Amino acid sequence: MPVLPDGWTPGGPLIPRSPQTEYTERPLGVDMARPRFSWIATASGYGATQSAYRVLVASAPELLTPDAADVWDSGKVNSARTFGVEYEGPSAARTRYHWTVQLWDGLDREGEWSEPEWFETGLLDEGFGAARWIGGQTDSAPLLRRTFTIDGAIRRARLYASGLGYADLRLNGQPVTDAVLDPGFTAYDHTVLYGTHDVTALLATGENVVGAELGRGFFGLTTPNIWRWHEAPWTADPRLIARLVVEYDDGRIDEIVTDESWRITGGPTLSDSLYAGETYDGRRALPGWDTAGFDASSWSTAALVEAPKGKLTAQAHEPIRVIETVDPVEVTEVRPGVWIADFGRTVAGWTRLSVTAPAGTTISLTHGETVADGNVVAENGHVEGDRIQRDEYIAAGHGTETWEPRFSYKGFRYVQIEGARADVQLRVANSDVRGITRFTSTQSAYEQYERAMRRTVLSNLHGIPTDTPFYEKNGWTGDAQVGAPTMLATLDLARFFTKWLGDIRDSQADSGQLPVIIPSGGWGFTELSPATEWPTVYPILLREMYRWYGDERLLREHWESLNRYLAWELGRVEDGLSVSVLGDWLPPGYMEGPAPEDRRLTGTAYLYRAVLAAAEIGELIGAPNDYAKAAAELADGLNRAFLDRDAARYRSADDPDYRQTSNAVPLAFGIVPEDLVDRVAAGLAADVEARGFHLNTGCLGVGVLLPVLTTHGYGDVATKVALQREYPSWGYWFDLGADTMWEMWEENSRSRNHYFQGTVVQWIFENVAGLRVLGAGSDKILVRPDARAEVDSASIRTETIRGRVTVSWMKTSRVLSLEVQVPVGTTAEVHVPSAAAADVTAVPHAFAGEPTYADGYTIYTVPAGQWHFTSRSA
Structure with a gap:
């Protein structure tokens, strides 16, 4: 904690808020022996820091005291860590553990204990016990049921179940959960997810019924399609495994498991397909089929069926x-x-x-x-x-x-x-992911874009990040590649992307290759592949997850698979270049696919970016590697092949026209030789202006064009592109009535709910509002509103893993007011627009320190607290 200036007193002690286990509150069915705790440290005043913590774990909340905690006591740990704190106590299956945390601040003042929280383990190594996968031949979506008796007071009851492809679980006529299209879609040959459900309140004394109706999902899809989901190696008819554990007050435990004692019949859902839709015959409905007293004597005996090859694992990400x-x-x-x-x-x-x-x-x-x-x-x-x-x-x-x-x-x-x-x-x-960011601006177009992108992203989150809910519903890796920064800045995707990164690892071939859609039933290894810009999402997303959540465990878990993937990519480099078949997909005028420029340029650039990310990951986890050397060789190869040093532009022999993506991407990734950066940037700005301030980019270039222009002093040019209303532009879409982002720039775009062209929102957040998250788990933020043309004010509020960050600025004539809120554990570098450092006032001045001045900004580095800056010459 900084030394307090004369006359200042420290704020109150640290208070831990929002305690979570594995990124969520009170999780049921945690399937890991050492789950991680996190909290947000809060304090009044300025410059607060956490110097130590102590975690207690007990079998009951009333035992959460230093003298009574009967499971685990971390002791006082001298650390500023507020997330990723591993539980190191005993871990038994199907057990609830209660926990609390106490913090010490930078003056070693002891704080109060947090409110008790809990997590409950899943089946762990215990598995499903005597339960077996069951199913049977039916002429429609199968209904399965089993009666059982409750003969005493119940302490608690849990239903562990997986129905493939989807299961509508019922108990005594009531839904077991409000989740739909559950469990989540995976590569079923590797991983099968099960849910954990608290069904204590649904049970009654006497006869009870547990049941399920099963849908096909991607597990049993029968509709023929180009991606061959109907021929996936796991394709089979629907099936169910379930284990209901009932614990009585008197200590007895009863279990009801899926076996041949269950009954099965065809239900009223005659057909179901993710692409074709569903047919339901109301005449075949069986009212009360899932309640006691229903006559199921005509139903067949359920059959034992083959188990899917994938490992049964507790579903940890948010359900649909x-x-x-x-x-x-x-x-x-x-x-x-x-x-x-x-x-x-x-x-x-x-x-x-x-x-x-x-x-x-x-x-x-x-x-x-x-x-x-x-x-x-x-x-x-x-x-x-x-x-x-x-x-x-x-x-x-x-x-x-x-x-x-x-x-x-x-x-x-x-x-x-x-x-x-x-x-x-x-x-x-x-x-059902949580929104973390609220953006406002006097520029209504920016608010419109942000709302549209948020809706588009949410429409494409269904257990995996999809490309379009209308056509494909596939997890295209390139879409997530370009969209991830905006997605992570908008929504809490810690659990969602952790799950999908597992899907990436599961989808890897023995050679190390990754397909272009994930999960994949085998399609995408040769079709539209190799396409370097797509599966390089793997290291880049891992690096993004570390930036937002500081998740070192995730990096370690994926390091071996990541190495195998990059070895495959680097092994096919020819003459310093990576061959790619997709490139800058769907720029204006190219509705059938990639742009005409040499796709080795973007392929090599993205591989360069990927191996640099891997080099950083290796450094973070202490794993030796040669990725920095590989990156330098790729940059040299790209520059040799495509950089015209005399003209200061990138182009290929078979496409002499100027391509914005071909120049913006090398600038964005730091590939351009230092002596040519200014000229390449000037050429890019000149091309944009020559086109009437229109972009000419596809899904790869669109996300980097405006940030690159702004970074190199052409923020006014970027603003004109962003606010353009003529084709091609976002404004053109919205003048046509759009309320989401489209796949193509043209009016007859095939998909109107496709986020990969909507990454302008990242520029709005980072350059207009001026908030950029840096460092590990948001430990450092950069505040720099450097795209202020045509805007009088903008604000952004983001809930990071360390707490709330707020940036809000307002311009009146030549006076700019800038408010910045910095949470405990984060340092902010604040760039205040100004003609001179003397024109800026910081409140509280005593804690702001001495600023520096560069390139039109007065720069402060400030700790936690609420800061106000006024510039009289913005």
Whole structure:
């Protein structure tokens, strides 16, 4: 803690807030022996630091005192660490552990203990015991049930279950969880996820029933498609494994497990497909099938079926949930018997139907993002058949019937209703991740872009980061590559991306190669591959996770797989260059794929960036490597092949035209020789201006163009590109009615919910609002609002792993006011726009220290606290 100036007194002692275990509060089913604790240290005043902590773990919350803790006591640990603190006590399966933490500040003052928290272990090495995978041949989505008796007071009950591809779990007529499309999608030959559910309150004395309806998901997909999901090595009919553990107050333990005592029948869901949709026959519904007293004597005996090859592992990432229910803004009868409902927003999810119709009436719901010639457009050239995103409900004829699908989701804004007039509601569904950032600005376009990008990203989070909820639902690695910085700055994705990084490792071939979609059933190793810019997401995302969350364990767990992958990439380098087949995908005018420039340029640049990230990872975990040397060789190869030193520009022999991406990417990644940086940047700005301040980039270049221009003094040029309203631009989309980011710059873009062209939001956060997260787990931030043209004010508030960071600035005439909030454990380097250091006032001045001045900014380095800067010459 800094020495206090005369007249100042320290703030209050440190208070730990937001205690979490493995990035979440009170997790059920933790499947690791040494989970990690975290908290946010808070204090009033300025310059507070944490100097030590003490963690207690006990079997009950009332035992969380230094004298009574009966499980583990870390003792006083001299450390500023507030996350990644490993539990080192005993760890038994199916056990709840309670914990609390106490902190000491930089003056060694002892703080109060935090409120008690807990985590509960999953099955660990105990596994599913006597439970077996069960299923059977049915003509529709199978229903499975098992009766059992409860004969005493229950202390607690847990249901551990995995139903593949998806399971709608029931107990005594009630849903076991509000999760949908669960468990999460994985490479099932390597990993199968199970859920842990607290079902204590759902049990009753006497006869009880546990049941499940199973959907196909990607595990049992039968719809033929170009990615061959219907031929994946794991493809099989739906199946279930479950273990219900009931603990009585008197100490008895009963278990109900999946075996041949369960009963099975075909249910009312006649078909389900992630691409085609679902068909449900209300006449086949079996009311009460999941409750006591139902006669299931005609049901068949469930069969033991082959277990998937993947290891059963507790699901640790956020489940998919229905986030919101929305009424249509307009319903139009476009012709007799055909209605189109417009929900006014483009999202992912499905529609809930309410209808009164005669028995046997089929009501179809066709979902799409656009309407043409009086029909919702639902076409997909990558999937066989003419049924795309269409649900069908066959009425039972019993008054008002309400139904919604459970085993598929769609990308859409419009739904076409045929067969009968029906009421519909939009059910927005995505991975239930937490938003961490709030952005505001007097420039309405920037707010519009941020809202659209947030909605687009959320629409593409369904256990994996997908490319589009309408067409593919695939985990394209290149999309996550370019989108990750914006995604991590918008949402808490610690658990989500940890899971997907596991999918990356699971999808790796023996050779070390990674496919372009992850998970993959085998597609993407030769199709549209090798494409260096795509799977290099692996080291780059690991480095991003360290930047945001300081997760060293993640780096260590992936180091061996990362080395094998990069060995494969470096092993195919020819003449210092990496061959790639995709390149800067979908720039303006190229709706069929990559841009015309030599794709070895971006391929080599991204491999350079990847091996540099790996070099940093190796240094962080103390693993020797030669990646820095490999990076230097790649930079030399790229410059030899593509840098025209006389013209100070990058180009290839077979494409003499100027390409913005070919020049912006080397600038962004630090590949341009130092003596040419200014000239290459000037050439880039000149090309943008010559095009009428239009971008000419695809998904790779779009994310680096504006930051590069701004970094090299062309922030006004970047602003004109950002606020452009003519094609190609974001403004062009929104003038056409967009509310999400599109896949292509053209009006007839195939997908209208695709985030990889929307990375302008990263520039808005980092250059307009002026907040850049640096360092390990946000231990250092840079505040530098250097793209202020056409903006009078902007603010950003972000919840980092160390606490809240806020940057807010307002410009009035030539006076700029800048507010910065810095959490404990973080240092901020604040660049205040000014003509001279003397023009800036810092409050509190006593703690701000002596500033430096460079390139139009007065620079302060400040510790935790609330800071105010005023510049009279901004």
